[in-house]
Amino acid sequence: MIIDAHAHIGGMLLNGKENTVDALIAHMDEYGVDKAILFPILPLPLARPDVLELARNKGFRNDLVFSAVKKFPERLFGIYCVNPRNPGEVSSIDDRIRDGSVVALKIHPFLHGFKPQSSVSEVIVEKCIENKVPLYIHSGPGASPLEIGQLADRYPGVNFIIGHMGECVEHVFECVMVASQSKNVFFETS
Structure with a gap:
């Protein structure tokens, strides 16, 4: 397949x-x-x-x-892809997962203006815990693999996916290091 x-x-x-x-x-x-x-x-x-x-x-x-x-x-x-600062998007998460529309959540820290390990992310991570779904984080400026790893360390019950394998060459090694040290961190290579 x-x-x-x-x-x-x-x-x-x-x-x-x-x-x-x-x-x-x-x-x-x-x-x-x-x-x-x-x-x-x-x-x-x-x-x-x-x-x-x-x-x-x-x-x-x-x-x-x-x-x-x-x-x-x-x-x-x-x-x-949920903007944690948008209450309408956050409140619709449970329904979207329940109706089969989505199998995971995504946050985009650069675009929505927050750091992955900030309290803004916690709302979405908590939704992942409640719904037993992974969290995909768009990596890149403002969201390095090390920062995503810090968040993942605080929430060992959630699977985190580092999007775009760090997005740039200097973050590839960080991505591999974080994923190898944390059982709940994975990366995708697009």
Whole structure:
């Protein structure tokens, strides 16, 4: 079985066509991919201040993930990217997990403006404990593997996934070190 561990829908493909769930499933079929873990997408490019502000305020397209998983529940597993500062998103976590829309939570410390080991993260970690789901943390600026490891050490009952294997070369070794020292830390390599 082949599983794509980090897929997105929304936006445009390189060929100029819309990146829909049907297009994703067609590509999966074409290349022999059985299942995919589906992440919400952000408006890009984040380097533009207006787009970054839009992303911080409007957030990720979680709605696309929820509807895609409902359409193809046998092929797709959803990830819910939650802004811990948005009470509406936090309050909907239990329902989204219960209805099968998502199998894990994700936080994006850089985008939402907090450190992984800060009290802001604790709300989401507690939801992971309550619902017995892993927490994917988008690594990179403001969220190094060492910082994610500090949070994981405080919550040994939660599985943490370091996204993008640290996101840059200097963090790859940190990522491997943290994952090798903590039984509840894993990394994905997209």
